[in-house]
Amino acid sequence: MFLSKTxxxxxxxxxxxxxxxxxxxxxxxxxxxxxxxxxxxxxxLRNSEVPRPxxxxxxxxxxxxxxxxxxxxxxxxxxxxxxPAARRLMIDRVGASTMDAPSYADFNxxxxxxxxxxxxxxxxxxxQPDVEYAQARYIVHPMFVPNxxxxxxxxxxxxxxxxxxxxxxxxxxxxxxxxxxxxxVAYRDAVLRRNVPAWQGSNGVTVFNFxxxxxxxxxxxxxxxxxxxNRFVSPRDFIxxxxxxxxxxxxxxxxxxxxxxxxxxxxxxxxMAFNVRIMPVKVIDSLWDDILGSPFQGTDDxxxxxVRYAVxxxxxxxxMSIGRSGPPSPLLQEALIYATQHGAFVSIAAGNxxxxxxxxxxxxxxxxxxxxxxAVAAMGRDxxxxxxxxxxxxxxxxxxxxxxxxxxxxGGVLQQTFDFNFVETYAFGPARYGPPRFDVFAYQxxxxxxxxxxxxxxxxxxxxxxxxxxxxxxxxxxEQFATDLGPSGRDDQYGFGLINPRASLRxxxxxx
Amino acid sequence: xxxxxxxxxxxxxxxxxxxxxxxxxxxxxxxGLTVFNATQSFKAILGKPxxxxxxxxxxxxxxxxxxSLGAQRFRRTGHRVFVFENQVFPLDxxxxxxxxxxxxxxxxxxxxxxxxxxxAGIGGSWIKFEETSAHSTEADDVHETHAGYxxxxxxxxxxxxxxxxxVDAQWSSVPNAFGDSPTSVGGVYDEHDVGGFTLRAKIVxxx
Numbered sequence: 253m254f255l256s257k258t259x260x261x262x263x264x265x266x267x268x269x270x271x272x273x274x275x276x277x278x279x280x281x282x283x284x285x286x287x288x289x290x291x292x293x294x295x296x297l298r299n300s301e302v303p304r305p306x307x308x309x310x311x312x313x314x315x316x317x318x319x320x321x322x323x324x325x326x327x328x329x330x331x332x333x334x335x336p337a338a339r340r341l342m343i344d345r346v347g348a349s350t351m352d353a354p355s356y357a358d359f360n361x362x363x364x365x366x367x368x369x370x371x372x373x374x375x376x377x378x379x380q381p382d383v384e385y386a387q388a389r390y391i392v393h394p395m396f397v398p399n400x401x402x403x404x405x406x407x408x409x410x411x412x413x414x415x416x417x418x419x420x421x422x423x424x425x426x427x428x429x430x431x432x433x434x435x436x437v438a439y440r441d442a443v444l445r446r447n448v449p450a451w452q453g454s455n456g457v458t459v460f461n462f463x464x465x466x467x468x469x470x471x472x473x474x475x476x477x478x479x480x481x482n483r484f485v486s487p488r489d490f491i492x493x494x495x496x497x498x499x500x501x502x503x504x505x506x507x508x509x510x511x512x513x514x515x516x517x518x519x520x521x522x523x524m525a526f527n528v529r530i531m532p533v534k535v536i537d538s539l540w541d542d543i544l545g546s547p548f549q550g551t552d553d554x555x556x557x558x559v560r561y562a563v564x565x566x567x568x569x570x571x572m573s574i575g576r577s578g579p580p581s582p583l584l585q586e587a588l589i590y591a592t593q594h595g596a597f598v599s600i601a602a603g604n605x606x607x608x609x610x611x612x613x614x615x616x617x618x619x620x621x622x623x624x625x626x627a628v629a630a631m632g633r634d635x636x637x638x639x640x641x642x643x644x645x646x647x648x649x650x651x652x653x654x655x656x657x658x659x660x661x662x663g664g665v666l667q668q669t670f671d672f673n674f675v676e677t678y679a680f681g682p683a684r685y686g687p688p689r690f691d692v693f694a695y696q697x698x699x700x701x702x703x704x705x706x707x708x709x710x711x712x713x714x715x716x717x718x719x720x721x722x723x724x725x726x727x728x729x730x731e732q733f734a735t736d737l738g739p740s741g742r743d744d745q746y747g748f749g750l751i752n753p754r755a756s757l758r759x760x761x762x763x764x
Numbered sequence: 765x766x767x768x769x770x771x772x773x774x775x776x777x778x779x780x781x782x783x784x785x786x787x788x789x790x791x792x793x794x795x796g797l798t799v800f801n802a803t804q805s806f807k808a809i810l811g812k813p814x815x816x817x818x819x820x821x822x823x824x825x826x827x828x829x830x831x832s833l834g835a836q837r838f839r840r841t842g843h844r845v846f847v848f849e850n851q852v853f854p855l856d857x858x859x860x861x862x863x864x865x866x867x868x869x870x871x872x873x874x875x876x877x878x879x880x881x882x883x884a885g886i887g888g889s890w891i892k893f894e895e896t897s898a899h900s901t902e903a904d905d906v907h908e909t910h911a912g913y914x915x916x917x918x919x920x921x922x923x924x925x926x927x928x929x930x931v932d933a934q935w936s937s938v939p940n941a942f943g944d945s946p947t948s949v950g951g952v953y954d955e956h957d958v959g960g961f962t963l964r965a966k967i968v969x970x971x
Contacts, residue, residue, distance in 0.1 A: 416899075419899045420856075420857060420898075420899050421856070717856075718855050718856050718857075719843075719846075719853050719854055719855045719856055720846050720848075720853045720855070721853065722848070722851075724848065724849075725846060725848035725849075725851065725853060728846075728848045729846050729848070732947065733947065755947075756846075757855070757857070758844055758855070758857055758897070758899075758900075758904070759844040759845055759846040759853075759855040759857065760808075760844060760845055760846060760847060760947060760948055760949045760952065761809070761844050761859055761895050761897060761906070761948060761949065762802075762805055762806070762809050762859070762861055762895055762942055762943075762948065762949050762950055763893070763895050763906045763908075763941075763942035763943065763945070763948050763950060764895075764904070764906060764942075764945045764947065764948045
């Protein structure tokens with residue numbers, strides 16, 4: 253998922269495989285044998301490594317074949333008051349066998365035949381009179397571009413004048429909860445005992461047969477420069493259907509760092525709103541999740557449930573550095589509306605596919621129709637739109653996301669995440685393949701609108717702390733004080749311009 | 765404004781011509797309450813559109829005509845805000861507004877057979893308008909002077925030969941004093957006048 257957004261060399265080709273477990277949503281799917289591990293290891297800045305090869309991907313999923321949805325099921329919402337018998341009659345028309353009502357959802361998941369076309373089934377179902385909407389379960393992915401870690405400088409905060417903004421509001425307080433809907437967060441220590449089966453994958457050039465590793469103990473640790481006392485609240489994992497949203501990827505941990513990396517602690521780097529509490533909500537699966545047999549994937553319905561969960565559990569800001577192209581998603585749209593109606597602001601990555609035809613990205617494209625939801629474009633150190641940053645009428649604001657094409661490695665956004673030498677053990681083929689470790693950390697430069705969105709989430713947290721308490725007003729405060737970039741006024745590249753936290757946090761005086 | 769200044773100056777010249785032998789010189793102190801014309805803007809920042817003013821000045825003239833020069837000061841601290849769809853969000857940034865008018869007034873005391881002596885006046889004013897806030901830079905703060913005009917009317921009650929009390933009401937206008945910037949409360953509410961209606965009580969000393 254990290255690799256699909258750049259050049260064709262990263263294209264993943266689908267092959268047969270039999271690793272990923274069936275869609276078993278039963279709780280307790282994983283066994284943690286210990287909550288105690290040695291402290292996380294900080295390997296410092298990664299600024300001189302050669303670029304890592306593309307990740308191989310398991311190949312049995314429709315998404316890995318270029319079809320961006322799950323087979324075997326669709327999501328449907330019936331109009332209120334529709335009788336169970338009528339529902340049964342309607343889903344029979346698409347050959348459905350069962351219908352589940354997942355938690356944190358106002359829609360149902362309908363099981364259809366694996367050979368059926370989910371989009372066609374959804375279209376058929378959507379035409380029934382008592383169906384509000386029906387859609388395939390499109391798979392959402394993180395919104396960042398691969399990077400090569402080579403530098404040790406955070407240019408992104410001076411670029412938005414954060415030092416002066418922190419004078420006005422030094423990092424918020426713990427009263428604000430920011431939910432990170434992502435691949436999870438390295439938020440706690442644990443040891444997972446797990447059987448790792450054999451699997452086959454391809455990087456587009458070579459087919460690899462990775463051997464079974466047997467039962468292994470996989471260590472996890474809280475990211476040293478992110479975790480703190482009472483830092484994390486209400487963790488939830490919708491990929492494993494439990495309350496342990498551990499990051500098996502690194503994306504969510506990096507994003508969390510931009511929002512709330514511990515600051516003024518003489519360690520590592522800074523974050524936007526370093527005193528807020530973080531709610532890790534895992535709605536995206538990674539390659540290791542797939543290898544280890546996670547019961548769910550990051551489909552629209554899973555993300556929508558994550559949104560509702562976060563809001564219901566007190567999050568005031570939701571960061572979604574995730575998205576996908578393809579058709580719209582009514583259930584994601586309704587989840588976003590639900591969030592704003594319940595007082596939560598949502599920051600969404602606008603997308604990284606400008607050079608791949610600049611398709612409309614979801615759920616970002618809903619942003620301009622929902623007050624309190626913002627789609628965030630990325631700029632580089634040169635204050636120009638990053639080459640990958642998706643453009644369109646839904647783009648509303650710009651934040652630093654990095655541009656390593658023009659700015660080199662240090663043109664990315666630096667935060668703490670895993671040392672990928674210990675995570676991507678598959679990267680160099682079966683000969684060096686082994687169990688992963690999620691307790692070894694490094695400071696890495698990433699680029700993408702994934703990196704831009706958490707700047708806006710942290711900014712929103714500060715604005716709420718400052719006294720702007722409604723999502724729509726937070727969005728208005730960001731847009732009103734944004735520094736105009738590109739063509740004068742709002743435009744499709746930068747939206748209203750670059751965020752200006754100091755000006756927004758100062759607000760309005762009588763005269764200026 | 766220019767006309768008002770000219771009229772005031774004419775009164776100044778008129779006084780010595782009409783009654784050279786009866787020129788009096790008095791001093792006064794006053795306390796009052798001002799309700800600003802920019803009601804919504806001041807209410808947004810300070811929580812209410814009004815506040816106390818304190819001042820004083822000098823006055824000279826003859827039995828009917830007089831000329832006064834006075835200064836007042838209004839100062840209150842509130843919060844910077846954000847306004848969205850008519851909802852005001854007070855921010856955690858203190859904001860202090862200081863308004864200091866220097867007023868030159870020409871007036872006329874009406875003849876009265878009773879204890880109360882009514883009077884009326886018109887004049888020009890120079891307003892020093894200041895706005896400062898927490899964590900601000902020199903460029904953020906406002907220190908400006910604007911010109912305005914005012915009308916007033918009141919009654920005076922002699923208490924002693926050298927002491928009198930007075931109550932007056934004054935309406936003033938200081939147009940285009942603030943609110944040019946769209947990123948200001950004045951800009952949001954399209955209010956630009958730092959004048960207002962002031963009710964004052966005065967103690968006048970002198971003959």
